[in-house]
Amino acid sequence: MLSDVVDIVPKLRSKHLRFLKILARLLRRYRYVPIYVVSNRLGLKSYFVRKIAEYLSKYGLIEIRKREYEGYGLTTRGLDLLALHVLGGLVDIRRVAKRFDVGKEADIHICYTGDGTPYIVKVFRLGRTSFKKVRSVRPGYYTSAGGWLLLNIKAAGKEYEILQRLWNAGVSVPKPIAKAYHMILMEYVPGKELHKVQLASPKDVFIEIVREILKAYYTAGIVHADLSEYNVLVDERNFEVWLIDWPQWLDVDHIEAQDYLRKDIEQIIRFFNRKYRIPMNELWGIFEGVHREYKLMGGSGETH
Numbered sequence: 001m002l003s004d005v006v007d008i009v010p011k012l013r014s015k016h017l018r019f020l021k022i023l024a025r026l027l028r029r030y031r032y033v034p035i036y037v038v039s040n041r042l043g044l045k046s047y048f049v050r051k052i053a054e055y056l057s058k059y060g061l062i063e064i065r066k067r068e069y070e071g072y073g074l075t076t077r078g079l080d081l082l083a084l085h086v087l088g089g090l091v092d093i094r095r096v097a098k099r100f101d102v103g104k105e106a107d108i109h110i111c112y113t114g115d116g117t118p119y120i121v122k123v124f125r126l127g128r129t130s131f132k133k134v135r136s137v138r139p140g141y142y143t144s145a146g147g148w149l150l151l152n153i154k155a156a157g158k159e160y161e162i163l164q165r166l167w168n169a170g171v172s173v174p175k176p177i178a179k180a181y182h183m184i185l186m187e188y189v190p191g192k193e194l195h196k197v198q199l200a201s202p203k204d205v206f207i208e209i210v211r212e213i214l215k216a217y218y219t220a221g222i223v224h225a226d227l228s229e230y231n232v233l234v235d236e237r238n239f240e241v242w243l244i245d246w247p248q249w250l251d252v253d254h255i256e257a258q259d260y261l262r263k264d265i266e267q268i269i270r271f272f273n274r275k276y277r278i279p280m281n282e283l284w285g286i287f288e289g290v291h292r293e294y295k296l297m298g299g300s301g302e303t304h
């Protein structure tokens with residue numbers, strides 16, 4: 001649990017953090033970093049390295065390996081701690097501990113800055129459930145790829161980068177604030193998942209969603225590629241919408257981009273048809289109308 005990790009942060013001194021950072025930096029090269037490498041980088045004798053390692057291992061932040069060679073591996077808790085340490089400069093991490101939502105690939109936590117502004121911390125947890133299976137089916141994968149820790153760091157990086165691109169293009173996404181290892185700090189948006197709300201004027205919301213999809217496509221050059229009523233948040237009071245959860249995005253130049261764009265729109269159209277009984281052809285008609293309007297405004301490139 002993240003709350004336990006939060007409690008450990010004040011118990012660590014800079015040598016402990018430096019030790020953990022060395023393991024994180026070398027994830028690509030070693031699952032277990034040999035003791036002499038740590039010793040070199042810290043400028044400390046093995047005796048002191050072992051002392052620090054025992055302390056870190058007591059809190060579950062590293063794993064000590066003694067077979068084959070003596071070395072140390074970062075654990076998920078260790079990586080959580082490093083990321084929280086970075087985010088601690090920005091938000092009150094004691095309150096990150098409260099989990100808000102558990103998704104397929106990530107945990108979502110709400111946190112607050114000193115002045116009480118809410119933010120979202122998205123913690124990537126790929127491999128949490130399927131770890132054993134993948135490891136047995138594809139032995140070697142875990143070590144050669146630098147492990148799940150590295151995959152989660154990459155996934156966070158990819159989503160952070162794309163959120164920035166979308167945000168800069170004016171697409172309605174939560175504003176990305178910072179990335180720390182496998183965690184992203186972003187703006188909290190006051191919306192609920194589309195399937196959870198009962199809309200008074202569904203067509204207006206449908207139009208807003210279509211606008212954002214087209215803006216992402218034409219202005220940012222990005223297709224969501226996994227859009228559904230679970231990845232659209234809506235503020236019922238003012239029809240404001242946000243498109244979230246972008247790790248599987250595609251560039252518009254991708255060979256299947258157009259197919260995925262169509263699938264995203266179909267997915268949303270089917271939802272409005274099912275829940276609000278708006279005929280499919282009427283929804284497609286509204287879509288075509290917004291699309292035409294969008295192109296007239298100069299939002300489109302010639303090729304699309």
Ligand SMILES: Nc1ncnc2c1ncn2[C@@H]1O[C@H](COP(=O)(O)OP(=O)(O)O)[C@@H](O)[C@H]1O
Pocket residue numbers: 101102103104105106107108120122174186187188189190191192193230231244245246
């Ligand atoms: N920026 C945000 N503001 C408010 N709620 C959010 C935000 N980001 C995520 N959520 C909530 O957390 C849920 C899961 O987030 P999501 O990014 O879709 O992760 P997953 O990959 O686990 O599905 C969302 O459906 C939404 O309810």
Ligand SMILES: [Mg+2]
Pocket residue numbers: 103230231245
């Ligand atoms: Mg989601």
